[in-house]
Amino acid sequence: MKSFPFIYNEPREFLSSLQPKEWANFFLGELNPRFSVTATKAKVIEVKEETSDSKTIVLKPNWLWKGFASGQHVPVTVEIAGRRVTRFYSLSSHPNDKYLQITVKRQKGGLVSNFINQNIKKGDILELGEASGDFVLTKELPKDLLFLAGGSGITPIHSILRSLQTLNYTGKATLLYFVRSYDDIIFKSSFDSMQKNSNWLTVHYVFSDIPKEGYASGFLSKEILETYVPNLKSSSVYVCGPSPMQTKALSLLEGLPVKSELFLLPGQNVGKVKKEGTVDVFLTLSHKTIQVKGERSILEELEEQGIYPQSGCRMGICHTCVCKKQTGSITDLSNGETSQLGEENIQICVSRAESNLELEL
Known part of the structure; x- marks a missing residue:
């Protein structure tokens, strides 16, 4: 018919x-754009400017949201130029707050961080995944806590400190927050309020670029720790910030219990090198062979050629980009180790091609 x-x-x-x-x-x-039977969608209730290059996005999720623990991160999906892009952001609010909050700092070359800061407004809808991450408080709270934050690494720590406040923490906590200048401090009014209304928290700001009278200057060092953390040897430590800060912290805090959350800025990879020539990457599911230089992560070099595999955090935390390497050798940029030639699962956001590869993509 x-x-x-x-x-x-x-x-x-x-x-x-x-x-x-x-x-x-x-x-x-x-x-209602927020309604769905399969996806956690959240309406933007408010956009708050924290600094000249960072904003807090206040979100009202639909009934599929399962909650989170202070210190965890969440995948956030936005549509940019017709393409769905996902990045992971730490939740900066307290789990019992009426609404969720993520705080996003612009990063040079950061596709999503710049899009959110420039375009997201009240009434927009974002898609969220499930919260995850082990950068959380232990069940038994230590008597002494030290928090080391660099730049936007303050976001999960802000949420954790809010939880300590709610739990009526009776120990002593010290926050050392390393930023470029006084104007780059995120959540200053919140920290001021916490210190004013409690006797357990002490906050010190350390400026790397523009000194200010009455405040410390420089980068994380043994001298700064000795000056501002008298109970260092008995402290449990939480560290969140760029790779150089984390590397320094781990060397200075050897022997102490340390939890860390590493983030890499766009284009910042441990072990970045300049190479001659190219290597072939055969994508077995797509039946394509792509030539890459092997100078940056496989994910970045594929995206440069218009191929966009699934990815999230872009720093080796979320495992969204994991794929099977069938043959070839890579360097793990998170630890500098070079793999064997055989089959294994790799994270392409923190893997650099060392030889011709076959990837299940």
């Missing part, structure tokens, strides 16, 4: 289009 050619000629395709969840999402989305 000519009036129903699709049904008669392609019945499988027709039946596969009748997906109840997809239809439900479509109709619910027409009623």
